[in-house]
Amino acid sequence: MLPVMALAIIEVRGLSYTYPESDAPSLIDVNFRAEPGEFVLVTGPSGCGKTTFCRALNGLIPNSYGGDFKGTVMVDGLLTTSTPVYELAQRVGLVFQNPENELFCTTVEREVAFGPENLALPREEIAMRVEEALEIVGITHLKEKSPEELSGGEQQKVAIAALLAMKPKVLVLDEPTANLDPVSAKSVLELMHKLNKNGVTVILVEHRLEMISHLVDRCVVFEGGRVAADGPPREVLYSDKVSELGVGLPKVVQVSKRLSSLIGEPLRFLTPEELATYIRGMSY
Amino acid sequence: MKVFKAFEYRRGATILHRIDPRSKLVYLILFTSLVVYFTNPIALLIIFLSFLPMVYLGKISARWSQSLRGSLFFIVFIFIFNFAPTAYYSGSLLDAAVSAIAMSLRFLNLISVFSIFFLTTSPEDLTQSMVQLKIPYDYALTFNMAMRFVPTLSREAQYIMDAQRSRGLEMEKGNFISRIRNYVPVLIPLIISSFRRAELVADAMESRAFGASKKRTSLYVLKMGRGDFLFISAALGSALVLFTVNLLL
C-alpha cells in the first residue's frame, strides 16, 4: 500500500459543480487522488461528467466557465481556484477530443512553440523544448508540415507534443482517440504509456476499454456526476457494480468471467495474451 | 465558399513566399491605392497585367484564377449595376460601358492583389510582422485566427449543406424569398458550431498558457533582407511608372 501521507499530484476533495446555465449539477461530491507517476483511466456512461472533471483539473472550471463550484482541487500543491489557468497549464496539459480545435498554427513547429512562447522563455530554450517534445512523441519528421495536412492520429500527437513543450507533470486526455482509426488510436495510447513510464502522471478518458485497460494502474468509473468505482482495473472491471453500470466490458473480461464460473476459479485477465497464456499453461 | 479558397495560404518556397510580410504590405497598400485612384480602364488593365509576373513568381496561378472565377458572379453584378444607371442618366451607352468596365476591372484588381498577398504570406508571419510593427499581440492573433479558421468554416459549411441536402433540402428551389429561407437550415448550425468552436479553441489556447506573460517571446523573428529592399524598390518604381502612364492616358 502507498503511505497515506504521500504527496498527491492531484487531490480533489468534495467537488460539486454546476454549469452557469444549468440547473442540475454535473459533478457531485467527487473525491479523487492521484499519486505522481500514476496512469488513471476514467470511464463511464455518456454525460456522466468526465469532460467536466477534466476541465476542473486544469482550472478551466471554474476560472473560465464560472458556475457553482464547491470543494477543492489541488494540482501539484496549487489550489485551482486561486491559480490562473496559464499557471496551471505548466503543470497540467489537457488534450481534447477533436484535434481540429486544438491546433491553430500553420506548421507543427510553431504549434509546439506556441505554449513556451506564451511563457516568454528565452528563444534558445523554446527551440530546445520544441526539439525535445517532437523527439519524444516521434514526429520530428513532421516539423515543417502544416497540421491540416496530417492524419487525425498525427494531429493528436502534435497536440500532445505542444503540451509536453510546457513540461507539465500531468497530462489529462479527454477521449483523444474518438475520431481515430484503431491503429492510430493504439499508437496514441501507446505513446501515453511511454510518457507515463517517463514519469508523467496520465489521466485518460476512454470508452473503448479493450484498448487501454491493461496499460493503466487504476480505473475510475463515473456515473451521474459521482465516482461509482475506483481501483485497479482487474478489480473494477471484474466487479459486479461496474457490469450493472453498463460499461462496455472488453471481450476478454466477458470470456474470463464465464470461464471463472464454469471452472470455479477466479480468472482476471485483461488481454487476449494473458488469457491465451493461461489456457496454454493449463493444457500441459 | 470557393472564393475563400482563393485566399487560403499554402506553404511554398518561392521568392514571393520568402519576402517579408512588411514588404508585401507595402506592395499591397501601394497597389490598392492605385487601383482605387485610377479611373481609366486602360490603366486598370495595365495594372491587371502587372499582376501576371507576380502570380508566376509565387506559383499561385491555379488558386488565383480560381479566385477570379469565384468572383465572376460579383463582377457581372457590378457591371450591370454600374452600366444600367449610368446609361439611364447620361444617355450614352459608351460612357456607361467604359465606367462599368472600369468598375469591374477595379474589383478584379482588388481581388488579385489581396489574393497575391494572402496566398503567399503565412498567417503567423503576418502576425509576427504586426507584432514587430508594435500592434498588440492580442489584436494580431485575433486577425491570425480569423484567417486560420476561414477554410475550416467553409469546410464546415460544406458538411452542413451535405447533411441538409441529404434530408431533402433543395437550396435552389423556389423564388427569391424562399431561396433565402432555404439558407436558414445551413446558417443556424454554421453559426452555432462556430461559436462552439471559438469556445473550444479558447479552451485549448488557455490550456497552453495563453496570456501568461505580457511580453511574449517568438521562436522566429522576421528580418528584412536585401531581397526585401529590392522588392520594395521595384514596387515603388512600378507604381511610379503606372502613375505616370495613367496621367498620360
Added chain:
Amino acid sequence: MISIDGVTYSYGEGISALDGVDLEIGDSELLAIVGENGAGKTTLVKHLNGLLKPQRGRVIVEGIDTRETTVATLAKKVGLVFQNPDHMLFAETVEKELSFALVNFGLPPEEIAKRVEWALIEFRLSNYRDRSPFTLSGGEKKRVSLASVLCYDPQIIVLDEPTTGQDNLQKTRLASTLAKLNRQGKTVIVVTHDIEFVADFIPRVVVMSKGKVIADGPTEEILVREDVMDASSILPPQLAELSWKIGLSTPSINTEMIVEEIRQILRCDQK
C-alpha cells in the same frame, strides 16, 4: 439494390479518394464499412445519394444511375446520417427538427404527424418533443439526428460513424434499432472504426484501404483473417486475437463459441 461499378473520385489534383471501387449491396442487407482514416469511406457513402457523382464508373441505386437524378430524389430512398449531429440540428424544437425532411419531401400534414410520432417513440424522444435540440446531451442529439432521417422511412439507411463518443448502452440500443429496421426489410450500411461493434452486431463487412475495397464478406470470416488485418489499419477484435493465440483451428469472434472451445480444451486436458 445498390451496385457500385469501378468508381473513382478525387477531390483535387493528386491522390484519388476512391480508386476503382466495385461493390454490390443486395436488398435488406446489414453491412459495415471499415478502414483507416482517409480510406475513402465517407467519400463512398456520399455517392449513394448523389452528393458526389462518380468521376469514372457508375453508381446504380434501385435501378437509377445517380448521375441522372437529383440529390433530393435519391435522398428519399437513401437516408444518410452524418457523424456530427451539430451539422444538421437547427430547428426550435425536436418535433420541428423531425418534420424537416418530411416537409421537404412534401408529405401531407397527417402523414407528417404520424411519422413524427413514430420517431419520437422509437428513439425515446417523447419527453423532449418541445425541447430545443441544442440543449440536449451528445447522445440525445445523436438520436434526434438519426430519428430525423429514419422518420421518412428511407429504404436504404447509411450511418457514418454512429458510435463515436457513445457509451456501451447507447451502442447496444442503436444496434437493436438497426437490427429491427433490417428485419423490416431495410438495407442498413454502417461506417465505423468500432471493430467490436461490427463483430457483435453486423453480419457483413467491407474493408477499405487507400480508396480501394480490399476485402468483403461475412464478418466472422473477414475479421479473423490476419492478412486483411495487416493490410488495413484495423485491429482484430479481441476474440479473433485470442483465437489465434490459443491456436484454434476455426478462429471465431463469438463469445459463446469461444467459451465452448476453451471449455473443450480445458476439459480434455483434465481427463
